Amino acid sequence: MNITIVGLGVIGGSFAMAFKEAGFEDVYAVDLNKESIQKAKNMGIIKDGSDNAKQFLEIADLVIICIYPRIIKDFMMENRNNFKDGAIVTDVAGIKGTLIKQLDDIIPDNIDFIFGHPMAGRENKGIDHATAECYKGANYLLIDTERNDDDNVLLLQAIIYKLGFKRIIRISSGFHDQIIAFTSHLPHVMAVSLINSDVEARNTEIYMGGSYRDATRVADINEDLWTELFLGNKENLLEVIDDFMAEMGRFREDLAKGDRVALNKRLKRATKRRRRLNK
Amino acid sequence: MNITIVGLGVIGGSFAMAFKEAGFEDVYAVDLNKESIQKAKNMGIIKDGSDNAKQFLEIADLVIICIYPRIIKDFMMENRNNFKDGAIVTDVAGIKGTLIKQLDDIIPDNIDFIFGHPMAGRENKGIDHATAECYKGANYLLIDTERNDDDNVLLLQAIIYKLGFKRIIRISSGFHDQIIAFTSHLPHVMAVSLINSDVEARNTEIYMGGSYRDATRVADINEDLWTELFLGNKENLLEVIDDFMAEMGRFREDLAKGDRVALNKRLKRATKRRRRLNK
CATH class of the missing domain: 1.10.3660.10 (6-phosphogluconate dehydrogenase C-terminal like domain)
Structure with a gap:
């Protein structure tokens, strides 16, 4: 399974670390900051990465979008044709109502976008502050929409548990x-x-x-x-x-x-x- | 130096542990709860103790009062003749203005009462929740009054630092x-x-x-x-x-x-x- 993390900040970097600890090997990253990519490669938490999204979206079975919520819409617009057929895509944004509405018409039909929110964060930004530790024992909120495929939701849940999260709750975006x-x-x-x-x-x-x-x-x-x-x-x-x-x-x-x-x-x-x- | 802790709750118990870790051996305790005394003896953090205050106040060079602020006045009234000449007495109460006024006429002339406030606490009460760890690196506020002897204040400060506190600030009760x-x-x-x-x-x-x-x-x-x-x-x-x-x-x-x-x-x-x- 190929995993691509979009945005190697403190959250994306922590995911990369958690994937590594959990034994996932084919983890890639997309970030405009080449230095973050290089750091993550040096740390051995990603196999490869680029500032060019297309290359690593095309191969990804799972995409985790860890960029600021306000730029997710543009990212999805720009890359709507770059995803692999059947890919599971998820995000980590701290608000869901507006975001889900924004993306409603944009999400391409060939992917399954399951919205998520890991309830663990860090005060500081940037990959230098990333740590897999903050996810251990934490809660994870998943927002089901009618579009989502049950098997994909179950698969994503299994992966989340492997990363060390303790509990996954499926709720509506409003709640x-x-x-x-x-x-x-x-x-x-x-x-x-x-x-x-x-x-x-x-x-x-x-x-x-x-x-x-x-x-x-x-x-x-x-x-x-x-x-x-x-x-x-x-x-x-x-x-x-x-x-x-x-x-x-x-x-x-x-x-x-x-x-x-x-x-x-x-x-x-x-x-x-x-x-x-x-x- | 004989040290007597009055009140073996979470704070008094933590002091007993910190004294032990810092190498003080002659530590005694007074508590109405005989079970707490027995526990502390079993843990090896006090040498002896009793529900009778007199016996262990009489021998104490340093007395640390760790009981509820509202009962300190009565305790001092009842025991005003039981202190050793020249003893340093201190408290840990979280409010000072009213307490210092209450005790003003009661503190016997043969002791030096230096008011103190360790800035570290625990949520739970009782000796079972005591730990020396919470004092490591913590602040300690000392309230000087005109009555206090400078050498005694310096001695008390030296002891506080030995317990692991990082910083002692001398301030007025009002501040x-x-x-x-x-x-x-x-x-x-x-x-x-x-x-x-x-x-x-x-x-x-x-x-x-x-x-x-x-x-x-x-x-x-x-x-x-x-x-x-x-x-x-x-x-x-x-x-x-x-x-x-x-x-x-x-x-x-x-x-x-x-x-x-x-x-x-x-x-x-x-x-x-x-x-x-x-x-």
């Missing part, structure tokens, strides 16, 4: 964008807002413990990608921001009133819910 | 409570509010990635301790909650307007600030 607004976009907005609400020029580092470190980890963020994700999921994100701020507002009121019993209840409830999550 | 509201109390309120704003009965775990996991880690919280900390630092905490919510409100407005440039700027600024912090 994907709604739940991702809560589990991914909102925590990023919180981290960004927390660190931006800090007093200017204070050396906060020397006074912090683990809670601040964790709460701001994802504030080191790829601004172009995430601006795009936030705006592409605006309505869902506004809703969960409002829910969160309303909940925090209620906490604030209990605190202002000095309502020990109510605060205690909120903390107990949070503990109970947190313990249901995997650490 | 302590203000900065801790931001770096510790606020992230806890955010984590609790995030998880409590989740839709009821949704199995969110299967859709989450690292950002939600990190953002909610400290939502598994000791409700009695933290209700006390929040209420004991109410004014500072209300202020940083308001600052944070105002910042998040501005983010929300930019998002609602679809202001790509403004969002991008916010993310860039956050990234810059986050990179100044130690990972």
Whole structure:
């Protein structure tokens, strides 16, 4: 099976590493940055690669598109005649509704495009920050559309499990964008807002413990990608921001009133819910 | 040097372990829970211990008080005649202003009480969750008062460094409570509010990635301790909650307007600030 990764950034590079660890040998890459291709070849995580997509799409049984969501449409337009007949194509974009609509008329009939979203990322961009580790034990969301062939979906799932992912959930694009607004976009907005609400020029580092470190980890963020994700999921994100701020507002009121019993209840409830999550 | 730890919970237990690792041998403990004492003896992290404070306070050159802040006053009242002459006494409480005022008339003249706050914690309570690891590389805040003897402060600092802490900052109690509201109390309120704003009965775990996991880690919280900390630092905490919510409100407005440039700027600024912090 020939696999071609499109975009050798932190995500594409991590896929290449994970494929290697899982024993896949025929892995190729397409990237406009020749240096990334060369690095990946030197690391032995791809067999070959090029800035010319055609050459490695034509031979690929599986294509994983790991480029910014906003350029996927153009990529598919340019390469609609370059795919191998029957190829499975998948992506890793963090928003699905708009993307799937954009691609609806573009996806050629001779391929099976199964939309996907690995729930694991890294703060930094570029292949230098790639690691197969972040996929171990992570969740993977797959978006079924009516077009998809069941056997292809099963095959893709088997490959995903081989890469170390723990759980694959098949959901609709609408539900994907709604739940991702809560589990991914909102925590990023919180981290960004927390660190931006800090007093200017204070050396906060020397006074912090683990809670601040964790709460701001994802504030080191790829601004172009995430601006795009936030705006592409605006309505869902506004809703969960409002829910969160309303909940925090209620906490604030209990605190202002000095309502020990109510605060205690909120903390107990949070503990109970947190313990249901995997650490 | 005899060291007595008062309160063998997760913090006191972690201190006992850190002392052992650092080569201190004469470490004793006081705890009303005889089972915790027995466990610590079995683990070899204390030499001896008792539910009777007097016996091990009388011999202690250094006393570390690791009980809930609200019971420190009573403990000091009951034991004001039980300390060894010249003993250094310190605490680990997460709020300082009220506590220092409470103890002002109570601290006996024959001891030197230096207030302290190790910036490292654990979600769970009890000695079973203790670990010396959480102190490695962590910050330690010391609150100087006019009463303290400089040599004693230096001695305590030397011991703290031996336990693995990376940095000790000496600050006033007022500044302590203000900065801790931001770096510790606020992230806890955010984590609790995030998880409590989740839709009821949704199995969110299967859709989450690292950002939600990190953002909610400290939502598994000791409700009695933290209700006390929040209420004991109410004014500072209300202020940083308001600052944070105002910042998040501005983010929300930019998002609602679809202001790509403004969002991008916010993310860039956050990234810059986050990179100044130690990972």
